[in-house]
Amino acid sequence: MASEALRNQVAAKWQDSFNRLNRGSQGISGLMDFSKAWAVAADFLRPRDLGAPPKDFNTHEVRGAFDVLMQCRMLPMLLESFVEDMRRNQHLITNDVMRFMAEYEVPTDSKKASGEADVIGRLVLLLADWYFAWAPGGELGHTISSAYIVNFQTHIFSVLPSTFAGGFKKLLAATLSLFTRGTTPEIPASVQDPKLWPSFELLGLADRYESLIASVCYEHIEVHVLETCTGKWDEPMLGQLREWMADKVVPWMLLPYARGAKTPEEARTMLQGVGSRFDFHVCKTLCDLRTKEMFDIVIDYPDSIPSLHDLKECLQRVDQRSQLVQTLRKANKKRLLHPGADTKDILTQYVSLIRCLRIIDPPGVLLFKVADPIRRYLRDRPDTIRCIVASLVVDGESGDSLVDQDEPIQPLQTAQVDDYTDPNWEPEPIDAGPDFRVNKPSDVVSTLVSIYDSKDLFVKELQVLLAQRLLAVTDGNYEKERRNLEILKIRFGEAPLQVCEVMLKDMTDSKRIDQHVQFQSSSVMHPTIISRHFWPQFQAAKILLPGQLHEIQESYAREFTTFKPDKKLRWLSHLGSIRLEIQLQDRTISADVPPLEAAFIELFSEKDVWTVGDLVARVGPVERPAALKALLAWVNRGVLREESDGADVQRFRLLESASTDAEAAPVRMATTGSRATLVEEQPTVLTVQQQQAGQMEVYWKFIEGMLMNLGGLPLDRIQTMLKFAPGYDRTVDQLGGFMDAARREGLVNVKDGIWRLNR
Structure with a gap:
C-alpha cells in the first residue's frame, strides 16, 4: 500500500503536467489545442516518398503548432516520434541506393570511368533530393535540425556499400578534371551540376571522405607532373607547376576546403594549411621524378642545369637527400662502374656529377657520399691517371677535355685543418659523415687529382705524355707544348715540372745542334738529341742499321763529337722514321718507313733472297712477329714476295720487275692482310705502369733475399725493409698488389698474413 505522502506527490505531478498541457485554460480546451498542435506538427514532419504530392501546410499554422508544443515542453517527444517515422521509411532511400550501386557494380567492358562517375553523381543528387524532402526546416530550431541531420546521415552511411568509396573517388576525379581540363564531352552532366558539391556537404560526404578528397588531388598532381616533366630538363618546371596549381587546382580546392568562406581573405586563410600540404606534394613528386632521372640528367649536363635548380629547391622543402644518394650510387654501380665502361667515359660522368651536385648542394655533402665508390673504382683502374693527364694537355678545339676551358686556372687545392679562430668558420652540415670536410678541393682538377694520395704519379705521367707529344712534333713548332707546360706549372707548381722544362729545352737545343752539324x-739525317737522365725510359729494342744507313749514323756521330767533345751519342735506332727512295728495274718507290723496315730492305741490296732468320741475325735482337710485320709491309708495297719451300722456312725475294709477278699480287695481298695484325703498335715511351713493373722486377731480388734469409715476413715488415733500397717509393697497397701477382705466378705463398717463398 502506498503511503499518503506518495499519493499526494503523484497527484501533484499529474496535476502539474495537466496544467502544462492545458496551459491554464478552463476545462480541457488547452488540452484540445495541444492535441491539434501535435497532429499538425507530426503530420508536417512525417517523411514522404519522393513521388508523393508535396506538403501543403499553412506556415503560420505550423509555426503556431510548434510554439504550442514548445510551451508544453513536448518537443523531445515529437522529435522521438519524428525519428521513429524516419526509421520506418528508410527502406525508400535504401532501395534507391541499392538500385544505383547495382548499376555501378555491373561489370561492363564498355563502361568508362566517366560513366561510373555519372552513376555515383546521380545517386548523390538523388540523396540530396531525399534530404530536402524529409528536412523539417531550419526555422523549427537547431535541435530538430541537428537530430534530423545526424539520423539521416547515419542511415545513408549505414546502407552505402564498400564499393561506394571507389565510385566516389572517380566522381571527385571527374570534378577535378572539369577544373583542370575544362568541359569535355566525356564529362557527364551530373558532374557539372552546380548542386553536386553542396550535396556533398548536406550528406556529410565531404567530411567523411576528406582523406579520399586529398588522395584524388595528390594522384592528379602526380599524373600531371609525370606527363609534363618527364625527360624535360632544359627549362625550369617547378614554377610552371605552381602556376598550374594556382590556376587550375586551387579553384577546385575552394569547394571542399573553403566551404562557408564569405570573403577571398577568409578563403585564403582556410586554404593556407592544405595549400601548403599540396605544394609539398608537388615538390615531393618532382623530387622523386628527378631523383630517378638523375643519372641521365648528369649525362645531359650542362643542358640539364634548369632541372638541377628545381631539384635543389625541392630538396630544401622535401628531405629526400638520402634517397638521392642511394639512387645515384645504385645507378652508378649498374650503369657506370663495370669493366665494359671506358675510363674516359667514367671520368666524364664523374666530372659532370661534380658540377651537378655542386649546384644542388654547394657544401659538397651529397658529392662526398655519391662520389666515394666512383673514386675507389677509378683508383683501381690502371689507365685513370693517363686519362686525367691527357685531358689536362689536350687541344682545346678537340672537345675531349674534362676541364672547362672557361674555368680560371688555379693551383691544386688540398684539404686543410679547420681554423676555429676564423670568424667566418661554419660547422659541418648536419648530414655530413665523419670523414667529410667542408674545405674539400672545389675545382675539378684538384678533385680529380685528390683521387690519389700523392700528385707524384700525375707528374710522372705528365712527363711520359709530354715526351710522346714532343717526339710526335714534325714541324719543329713547340709553342703548343710550351703553353701547356705553363698551364701545368700553375696547377702543379714549377718544382715538380722542372724535368719537363729540360725535355722542352732538349727539343730546341736538338734543333740548334742539328743546324750546326748540317x-x-x-x-x-736529322736526329732528335735528348738528355738521357731527364727523359722517361724508351721501349727497349736495339737494332743495327746496315749498309749506308749505318754509315750515315757514324758520319753524324763524328760531327757531333767534334762539336760536343765531352758528349757522345747513343743511338735508339728503332725509333723515328726514314724516308727511302728505292730504284728498281722498272719503277721507283718512295716511302716513309720505320727503321726496322728500312734495315731489312737495305739488306736486299746485297742479295735478292733472304730468310727471316738470316735477316734477324743481321739486324739484331728483333722478335719474329715484329720482323714479319716489317717484311709484309714491303710485300704490300709490291717490293718483296713471300716464298716457301715446304720445309716451314719463310723466304722473301726482291721483285726487281713488277710485271713478272703480276699474277701473284692478289694472293700476296690476301696472305699479308691476315698477318698484318700480328703486332700492335707500341708507344715510343714506356708508360708509368711499365716503368713501375720494370722497377719492381729489380726489387723482387731484394724481396727474394729477405724471404730466403729471414723466412716468413708480414707485408708491413717487407715494406719497411724495402725503404732502404735505392729509389723505392711504393705504397703498402702497391706492394701488396705486386706480392699477389707473384703468388699467382707461384713464386710465393701467404698464410695468416705471412709471406714465404715457394721452395
Whole structure:
C-alpha cells in the first residue's frame, strides 16, 4: 500500500503536467489545442516518398503548432516520434541506393570511368533530393535540425556499400578534371551540376571522405607532373607547376576546403594549411621524378642545369637527400662502374656529377657520399691517371677535355685543418659523415687529382705524355707544348715540372745542334738529341742499321763529337722514321718507313733472297712477329714476295720487275692482310705502369733475399725493409698488389698474413 505522502506527490505531478498541457485554460480546451498542435506538427514532419504530392501546410499554422508544443515542453517527444517515422521509411532511400550501386557494380567492358562517375553523381543528387524532402526546416530550431541531420546521415552511411568509396573517388576525379581540363564531352552532366558539391556537404560526404578528397588531388598532381616533366630538363618546371596549381587546382580546392568562406581573405586563410600540404606534394613528386632521372640528367649536363635548380629547391622543402644518394650510387654501380665502361667515359660522368651536385648542394655533402665508390673504382683502374693527364694537355678545339676551358686556372687545392679562430668558420652540415670536410678541393682538377694520395704519379705521367707529344712534333713548332707546360706549372707548381722544362729545352737545343752539324757537313739525317737522365725510359729494342744507313749514323756521330767533345751519342735506332727512295728495274718507290723496315730492305741490296732468320741475325735482337710485320709491309708495297719451300722456312725475294709477278699480287695481298695484325703498335715511351713493373722486377731480388734469409715476413715488415733500397717509393697497397701477382705466378705463398717463398 502506498503511503499518503506518495499519493499526494503523484497527484501533484499529474496535476502539474495537466496544467502544462492545458496551459491554464478552463476545462480541457488547452488540452484540445495541444492535441491539434501535435497532429499538425507530426503530420508536417512525417517523411514522404519522393513521388508523393508535396506538403501543403499553412506556415503560420505550423509555426503556431510548434510554439504550442514548445510551451508544453513536448518537443523531445515529437522529435522521438519524428525519428521513429524516419526509421520506418528508410527502406525508400535504401532501395534507391541499392538500385544505383547495382548499376555501378555491373561489370561492363564498355563502361568508362566517366560513366561510373555519372552513376555515383546521380545517386548523390538523388540523396540530396531525399534530404530536402524529409528536412523539417531550419526555422523549427537547431535541435530538430541537428537530430534530423545526424539520423539521416547515419542511415545513408549505414546502407552505402564498400564499393561506394571507389565510385566516389572517380566522381571527385571527374570534378577535378572539369577544373583542370575544362568541359569535355566525356564529362557527364551530373558532374557539372552546380548542386553536386553542396550535396556533398548536406550528406556529410565531404567530411567523411576528406582523406579520399586529398588522395584524388595528390594522384592528379602526380599524373600531371609525370606527363609534363618527364625527360624535360632544359627549362625550369617547378614554377610552371605552381602556376598550374594556382590556376587550375586551387579553384577546385575552394569547394571542399573553403566551404562557408564569405570573403577571398577568409578563403585564403582556410586554404593556407592544405595549400601548403599540396605544394609539398608537388615538390615531393618532382623530387622523386628527378631523383630517378638523375643519372641521365648528369649525362645531359650542362643542358640539364634548369632541372638541377628545381631539384635543389625541392630538396630544401622535401628531405629526400638520402634517397638521392642511394639512387645515384645504385645507378652508378649498374650503369657506370663495370669493366665494359671506358675510363674516359667514367671520368666524364664523374666530372659532370661534380658540377651537378655542386649546384644542388654547394657544401659538397651529397658529392662526398655519391662520389666515394666512383673514386675507389677509378683508383683501381690502371689507365685513370693517363686519362686525367691527357685531358689536362689536350687541344682545346678537340672537345675531349674534362676541364672547362672557361674555368680560371688555379693551383691544386688540398684539404686543410679547420681554423676555429676564423670568424667566418661554419660547422659541418648536419648530414655530413665523419670523414667529410667542408674545405674539400672545389675545382675539378684538384678533385680529380685528390683521387690519389700523392700528385707524384700525375707528374710522372705528365712527363711520359709530354715526351710522346714532343717526339710526335714534325714541324719543329713547340709553342703548343710550351703553353701547356705553363698551364701545368700553375696547377702543379714549377718544382715538380722542372724535368719537363729540360725535355722542352732538349727539343730546341736538338734543333740548334742539328743546324750546326748540317752547316759543318750536310747530312740526310736529322736526329732528335735528348738528355738521357731527364727523359722517361724508351721501349727497349736495339737494332743495327746496315749498309749506308749505318754509315750515315757514324758520319753524324763524328760531327757531333767534334762539336760536343765531352758528349757522345747513343743511338735508339728503332725509333723515328726514314724516308727511302728505292730504284728498281722498272719503277721507283718512295716511302716513309720505320727503321726496322728500312734495315731489312737495305739488306736486299746485297742479295735478292733472304730468310727471316738470316735477316734477324743481321739486324739484331728483333722478335719474329715484329720482323714479319716489317717484311709484309714491303710485300704490300709490291717490293718483296713471300716464298716457301715446304720445309716451314719463310723466304722473301726482291721483285726487281713488277710485271713478272703480276699474277701473284692478289694472293700476296690476301696472305699479308691476315698477318698484318700480328703486332700492335707500341708507344715510343714506356708508360708509368711499365716503368713501375720494370722497377719492381729489380726489387723482387731484394724481396727474394729477405724471404730466403729471414723466412716468413708480414707485408708491413717487407715494406719497411724495402725503404732502404735505392729509389723505392711504393705504397703498402702497391706492394701488396705486386706480392699477389707473384703468388699467382707461384713464386710465393701467404698464410695468416705471412709471406714465404715457394721452395
